[in-house]
Amino acid sequence: MNLVSVRDGRFDENAAAFKIVGANNYYMAFATEFMRKSVIAAAKRIGLNVLRVPAYLDCESALPGTIPAGAWRGVYFQYWNLANQRPEVNIGENGLQHLDHLIADAEEAEIRLILPLVNHWPDFGGMDRYVAWFHARSREDFYSDPTIRQAYQTYVSQVLTRRNTLTGRSYIDEPAILAWELANEPRCNIRGGGALLLQWVREMSRWIKQHDPHHLLGVGDEGYFGKYGVDCSAFLQVSDIDFGTFHMYPQAWKQGDAIEFGLRWIEQHLAIGKAAGKPMLLEEYGITAGAPGLSSASDRNGIYRAWLRSILLRDGAGDLAWMIASTDDETGALYEDYDHFTFYSDADVPSICEHAIQMGSCRDTIPGWPDDAA
Numbered sequence: 001m002n003l004v005s006v007r008d009g010r011f012d013e014n015a016a017a018f019k020i021v022g023a024n025n026y027y028m029a030f031a032t033e034f035m036r037k038s039v040i041a042a043a044k045r046i047g048l049n050v051l052r053v054p055a056y057l058d059c060e061s062a063l064p065g066t067i068p069a070g071a072w073r074g075v076y077f078q079y080w081n082l083a084n085q086r087p088e089v090n091i092g093e094n095g096l097q098h099l100d101h102l103i104a105d106a107e108e109a110e111i112r113l114i115l116p117l118v119n120h121w122p123d124f125g126g127m128d129r130y131v132a133w134f135h136a137r138s139r140e141d142f143y144s145d146p147t148i149r150q151a152y153q154t155y156v157s158q159v160l161t162r163r164n165t166l167t168g169r170s171y172i173d174e175p176a177i178l179a180w181e182l183a184n185e186p187r188c189n190i191r192g193g194g195a196l197l198l199q200w201v202r203e204m205s206r207w208i209k210q211h212d213p214h215h216l217l218g219v220g221d222e223g224y225f226g227k228y229g230v231d232c233s234a235f236l237q238v239s240d241i242d243f244g245t246f247h248m249y250p251q252a253w254k255q256g257d258a259i260e261f262g263l264r265w266i267e268q269h270l271a272i273g274k275a276a277g278k279p280m281l282l283e284e285y286g287i288t289a290g291a292p293g294l295s296s297a298s299d300r301n302g303i304y305r306a307w308l309r310s311i312l313l314r315d316g317a318g319d320l321a322w323m324i325a326s327t328d329d330e331t332g333a334l335y336e337d338y339d340h341f342t343f344y345s346d347a348d349v350p351s352i353c354e355h356a357i358q359m360g361s362c363r364d365t366i367p368g369w370p371d372d373a374a
Contacts, residue, residue, distance in 0.1 A: 020318025022050030047356030058125025193229030
């Protein structure tokens with residue numbers, strides 16, 4: 001497995017175009033071995049080659065040796081240490097060793113990982129947790145408060161420089177990691193927020209690249225054009241950002257025709273990526289299915305087929321659905337589908353299976369490069 005780079009506006013592995021067909025999963029970095037490997041097995045059956053998984057789990061205050069509130073079934077990555085009054089990273093068996101296992105298992109399965117480093121939303125701690133730790137005023141202070149910025153950098157530094165207890169490699173050398181992302185869906189919806197968020201992206205991307213020049217880096221934004229303080233076009237102009245991202249939820253965004261909106265949204269984003277000379281990745285998309293009043297699984301599959309065909313025909317960099325899951329070892333049943341987006345097997349999403357095959361056939365040597373390039 002080789003590190004993936006960007007050349008000529010495309011993801012590249014060993015001088016061949018690397019097309020992404022993947023999915024998101026929010027619990028794999030925290031889960032048991034059984035749950036983690038069950039998702040990887042399901043991803044392999046569908047034909048996925050990338051999974052996007054949070055590399056954060058920020059919890060509340062606790063004394064050392066106790067489990068802080070907000071831990072996920074006893075697992076936590078970072079918490080406020082009441083003994084020394086500062087955030088502290090849990091490097092133990094119920095901490096970042098879970099992330100070690102995810103990276104090692106992904107490499108064994110030849111699946112790559114996109115790892116966001118903090119959440120804009122309060123799920124699993126996120127920016128609100130940092131704001132509470134340091135008694136700041138609002139979520140937007142995450143981007144401007146010097147103490148919070150330093151705390152974020154301290155956590156990220158410990159992740160980037162961590163030595164994997166299973167592979168023996170530092171994370172900055174792990175080939176299974178395709179990319180880091182500054183955050184999941186960052187926003188700064190205040191007056192002047194667009195400028196503040198862009199400044200934060202510039203500074204943090206430069207800082208991360210100084211610590212890890214090997215892996216790709218994205219912002220992790222939803223792809224808005226000036227809405228909520230997010231300007232994906234401006235993010236693409238930041239030299240240390242390697243690729244663009246956009247998300248797509250027509251139902252939640254109250255768009256009447258999901259197919260029409262999706263095709264237009266895809267076209268717009270692939271065009272600005274091409275203009276910037278950087279890959280543009282549809283890294284979250286979804287349609288609800290299976291509950292009363294919602295789309296049927298068949299309808300969803302038809303919508304996905306139309307969207308994914310557009311990615312293929314427009315030579316898009318790739319796409320990751322929301323979300324894949326598998327068996328929950330606490331219940332013995334399929335992991336609960338909280339929001340009716342979840343799929344579990346190839347039978348649930350035949351359109352994605354077909355797309356994986358079609359995108360795989362596009363994995364050609366990039367013109368002008370030697371076939372045997374290292």
